[in-house]
Amino acid sequence: xxxxxxxxxxxxxxxxxxxxxxxxxxxxxxxxxxxxxxxxxxxxxxxxxxxxxxxxxxxxxxxxxxxxxxxxxxxxxxxxxxxxxxxxxxxxxxxxxxxxxxxxxxxxxxxxxxxxxxxxxxxxxxxxxxxxxxxxxxxxxxxxxxxxxxxxxxxxxxxxxxxxxxxxxxxxxxxxxxxxxxxxxxxxxxxxxxxxxxxxxxxxxxxxxxxxxxxxxxxxxxxxxxx
Amino acid sequence: xxxxxxxxxxxxxxxxxxxxxxxxxxxxxxxxxxxxxxxxxxxxxxxxxxxxxxxxxxxxxxxxxxxxxxxxxxxxxxxxxxxxxxxxxxxxxxxxxxxxxxxxxxxxxxxxxxxxxxxxxxxxxxxxxxxxxxxxxxxxxxxxxxxxxxxxxxxxxxxxxxxxxxxxxxxxxxxxxxxxxxxxxxxxxxxxxxxxxxxxxxxxxxxxxxxxxxxxxxxxxxxxxxxxxxxxxxxxxxxxxxxxxxxxxxxxxxxxxxxxxxxxxxxxxxxxxxxxxxxxxxxxxxxxxxxxxxxxxxxxxxxxxxxxxxxxxxxxxxxxxxxxxxxxxxxxxxxxxxxxxxxxxxxxxxxxxxxxxxxxxxxxxxxx
Numbered sequence: 404x405x406x407x408x409x410x411x412x413x414x415x416x417x418x419x420x421x422x423x424x425x426x427x428x429x430x431x432x433x434x435x436x437x438x439x440x441x442x443x444x445x446x447x448x449x450x451x452x453x454x455x456x457x458x459x460x461x462x463x464x465x466x467x468x469x470x471x472x473x474x475x476x477x478x479x480x481x482x483x484x485x486x487x488x489x490x491x492x493x494x495x496x497x498x499x500x501x502x503x504x505x506x507x508x509x510x511x512x513x514x515x516x517x518x519x520x521x522x523x524x525x526x527x528x529x530x531x532x533x534x535x536x537x538x539x540x541x542x543x544x545x546x547x548x549x550x551x552x553x554x555x556x557x558x559x560x561x562x563x564x565x566x567x568x569x570x571x572x573x574x575x576x577x578x579x580x581x582x583x584x585x586x587x588x589x590x591x592x593x594x595x596x597x598x599x600x601x602x603x604x605x606x607x608x609x610x611x612x613x614x615x616x617x618x619x620x621x622x623x624x625x626x627x628x629x630x
Numbered sequence: 631x632x633x634x635x636x637x638x639x640x641x642x643x644x645x646x647x648x649x650x651x652x653x654x655x656x657x658x659x660x661x662x663x664x665x666x667x668x669x670x671x672x673x674x675x676x677x678x679x680x681x682x683x684x685x686x687x688x689x690x691x692x693x694x695x696x697x698x699x700x701x702x703x704x705x706x707x708x709x710x711x712x713x714x715x716x717x718x719x720x721x722x723x724x725x726x727x728x729x730x731x732x733x734x735x736x737x738x739x740x741x742x743x744x745x746x747x748x749x750x751x752x753x754x755x756x757x758x759x760x761x762x763x764x765x766x767x768x769x770x771x772x773x774x775x776x777x778x779x780x781x782x783x784x785x786x787x788x789x790x791x792x793x794x795x796x797x798x799x800x801x802x803x804x805x806x807x808x809x810x811x812x813x814x815x816x817x818x819x820x821x822x823x824x825x826x827x828x829x830x831x832x833x834x835x836x837x838x839x840x841x842x843x844x845x846x847x848x849x850x851x852x853x854x855x856x857x858x859x860x861x862x863x864x865x866x867x868x869x870x871x872x873x874x875x876x877x878x879x880x881x882x883x884x885x886x887x888x889x890x891x892x893x894x895x896x897x898x899x900x901x902x903x904x905x906x907x908x909x910x911x912x913x914x915x916x917x918x919x920x921x922x923x924x925x926x927x928x929x930x931x932x933x934x935x936x937x938x939x940x941x942x943x944x945x946x947x948x949x950x951x952x953x954x955x956x957x958x959x960x961x962x963x964x965x966x967x968x969x970x971x972x973x974x975x976x977x978x979x980x981x982x983x984x985x986x987x988x989x990x991x992x993x994x995x996x997x998x
Binding site for chain 2: 523524526527528529530531532533534535537541542545546548
């Protein structure tokens with residue numbers, strides 16, 4: 404068996420998921436923090452926008468991203484103006500699409516963690532001379548750690564598992580946009596069942612291990628907190 | 631200007647807070663009142679935890695609280711106020727050890743800002759043995775002690791305490807009260823202490839502000855206010871005077887302590903834990919004080935002191951609350967008691983203002 408077509412999508416998928424998770428932490432943390440603290444009347448509208456990818460078929464999201472970032476869309480015009488070309492059917496385009504697609508899955512656990520913590524620890528920190536930024540770093544982030552862990556694992560796993568958005572936005576270019584899920588689909592289409600089995604079984608194992616690890620770690624943190 | 635000026639107005643739904651207070655800048659001031667009277671709202675406003683109209687003036691510094699819209703920049707944020715705050719629940723940081731909790735505020739001060747030392751705070755609240763434990767492993771009383779030490783370690787110029795004992799069981803309360811009394815005696819930091827418990831007021835407060843529905847209804851020194859008839863922060867069964875006495879000696883055989891009142895007379899109280907010659911505050915509930923025209927004979931009452939009737943009021947049906955002033959050979963003493971007797975007794979004995987009587991105080995009724 405030629406291992407190159409097997410390993411290349413695996414590597415590409417891991418690269419995509421890692422990069423997406425890191426970007427999601429950067430983008431998702433301020434959104435989750437803002438949503439957990441704000442009393443702004445647009446809070447619910449903005450929560451709904453962030454949560455849209457949970458409900459929408461991935462094809463819809465992929466279609467609009469394709470349209471928006473394509474050569475004739477406003478986003479595409481902007482990236483072209485920056486001299487970056489257009490994002491669809493590139494690895495960078497996949498990353499952008501994955502960030503949008505997985506955003507709610509990362510924001511929600513973080514927001515829940517921030518909200519579960521309540522205002523009290525922050526008020527205590529304020530009376531102990533901590534500035535707002537100081538309170539966020541020294542109190543909110545450490546107390547929300549279980550939520551962050553969940554957010555990272557779910558964000559990573561969700562990106563590994565995406566298919567519809569990738570297909571719309573990235574197509575099937577080996578080494579560039581041909582991630583695991585697309586590769587499996589392709590193998591099945593071309594009746595290469597051995598390869599499809601190998602990758603699919605690997606995915607099942609991966610998903611199980613990720614979830615098992617998550618539950619074990621959260622269970623331990625839970626016990627620590629309750630002890 | 632010395633003293634603390636606090637002026638706040640806030641409106642939340644049905645509730646309006648409207649106070650303009652001048653408070654002593656030493657000792658313990660109790661904000662006293664029923665739940666919903668606005669004590670906590672007022673304390674939070676003082677700390678800057680809630681925005682509302684008003685400000686505090688404290689030792690030449692003005693802490694502005696208004697801050698809607700254009701005047702937002704005037705608001706002095708919590709972390710820039712020279713306060714410390716002890717919340718009702720200890721609210722320790724779960725992700726830090728006891729040591730980490732204590733160090734949180736302490737390490738945010740510069741060396742010259744640290745007027746209360748680490749060792750002193752740890753020793754005061756008896757925390758040496760638990761520094762490396764996690765908050766989750768402590769009892770309620772221990773947690774609150776850590777919270778108090780953590781607050782002291784920011785070397786506050788004003789200590790705000792929001793019912794620090796109310797979430798504790800009576801054993802933990804009894805465990806913490808001596809620590810608070812010691813801080814009160816040894817620490818030269820003004821304290822504003824929110825409570826609805828008479829016991830805590832009696833043991834800790836020097837000055838009382840009574841709140842009702844967001845307004846101040848009475849204020850004054852604890853001793854004056856608790857023995858006053860017109861401004862009574864404590865109604866009904868709880869009414870009683872507060873007296874600062876000194877322990878003369880203990881009678882261990884009979885489990886009694888002999889106390890000297892400010893006017894020089896002696897009274898007997900249940901054995902107190904403090905040592906001889908230390909000052910103690912004694913609460914004399916009005917229900918434990920009765921009145922007789924002559925020195926009675928063959929009575930079980932141990933404390934019988936000459937007194938003059940100053941004033942009386944008829945509150946509850948069938949009962950009279952009488953204000954008495956103790957007398958010595960030298961005349962009036964300024965030491966006042968409250969006595970609750972039946973209206974029938976008042977009439978039968980022909981009692982009236984100015985009359986000289988004997989106040990009988992049941993010693994077992996005296997409260998620390």
